[in-house]
Amino acid sequence: MSRPHNGSATAAEFPWDQVQQLDYQDANTGSIAQACHAMIFAKTEAKFVSQLPCKAWVLMQMRFDGKLGFPGGVVSDQAIPDTTLEDGLNREMEEELALDMSRFAFSKKHYVVSHFCPKANLILNFYAQEVTEQEFKEIEGNALRAEEYGHECLGIVRIPLFTLQDGHNGLPVFLQNQFAGTSILQVIVGLCTHNLMKPDELNTAMAVLPRHQGYRRLVHQAVASFRDRQQTIRVPDLPENRAVAHK
Numbered sequence: 248m249s250r251p252h253n254g255s256a257t258a259a260e261f262p263w264d265q266v267q268q269l270d271y272q273d274a275n276t277g278s279i280a281q282a283c284h285a286m287i288f289a290k291t292e293a294k295f296v297s298q299l300p301c302k303a304w305v306l307m308q309m310r311f312d313g314k315l316g317f318p319g320g321v322v323s324d325q326a327i328p329d330t331t332l333e334d335g336l337n338r339e340m341e342e343e344l345a346l347d348m349s350r351f352a353f354s355k356k357h358y359v360v361s362h363f364c365p366k367a368n369l370i371l372n373f374y375a376q377e378v379t380e381q382e383f384k385e386i387e388g389n390a391l392r393a394e395e396y397g398h399e400c401l402g403i404v405r406i407p408l409f410t411l412q413d414g415h416n417g418l419p420v421f422l423q424n425q426f427a428g429t430s431i432l433q434v435i436v437g438l439c440t441h442n443l444m445k446p447d448e449l450n451t452a453m454a455v456l457p458r459h460q461g462y463r464r465l466v467h468q469a470v471a472s473f474r475d476r477q478q479t480i481r482v483p484d485l486p487e488n489r490a491v492a493h494k
């Protein structure tokens with residue numbers, strides 16, 4: 248598999264560029280480190296303060312460094328023998344959320360997008376999994392008993408997926424927090440790819456981001472490649488379709 252390249256267009260604004268996902272072994276033979284993070288969400292009809300629709304509950308965490316991020320972490324650490332990227336992600340999910348692997352293990356089908364930073368020689372892989380409202384509450388509750396709770400993870404938070412009438416409080420304010428790695432980009436990509444954000448909400452949200460032109464390009468690129476992949480996966484595996492599926 249080819250090595251990720253440095254796309255210079257965004258380098259000055261945001262040092263990450265979208266790349267194809269590298270197998271764990273491929274990255275391990277070189278010097279590239281890989282991390283995996285994941286968004287767990289539940290669609291809901293529940294209204295915030297009995298009037299605002301919020302569409303979904305989306306889980307993030309307050310990290311030890313004071314930034315917000317998704318649960319996950321570095322998976323290419325030689326000291327910890329993960330076999331695949333998803334094994335590494337699942338190990339992190341058990342440590343940080345005490346996630347029940349018999350029900351919520353992440354696999355390739357949850358993969359969303361990867362970004363590479365040449366300066367850090369690091370690939371950040373992003374996954375998303377939908378659960379029911381009941382399961383979501385259970386996952387939140389269990390997280391308080393996780394090994395890393397109170398250490399790497401200082402709290403579980405839900406994204407306020409609504410904007411109050413002043414057009415500012417709610418999601419726009421939330422997006423002004425400090426976010427680890429590419430998690431700010433992953434928030435927007437995760438919401439768009441899983442139909443949790445309408446285009447007008449996306450525009451409002453993007454307007455509050457610093458250097459939002461750079462983010463906008465990366466968001467569109469990620470959403471387009473995710474949708475392409477979904478379409479490819481849906482192509483029935485008939486001989487005449489294989490050429491399309493493997494394009």
Ligand SMILES: O=c1[nH]cnc2c1ncn2[C@@H]1O[C@H](COP(=O)(O)OP(=O)(O)O)[C@@H](O)[C@H]1O
Pocket residue numbers: 282284315316317318319320321322369371399427428429430433
């Ligand atoms: O939610 C996230 N999304 C994307 N990147 C993140 C997120 N959280 C942390 N990072 C980045 O991922 C890398 C690994 O950090 P993390 O603290 O998750 O792993 P570790 O606990 O295994 O050291 C760092 O470069 C960090 O900035």
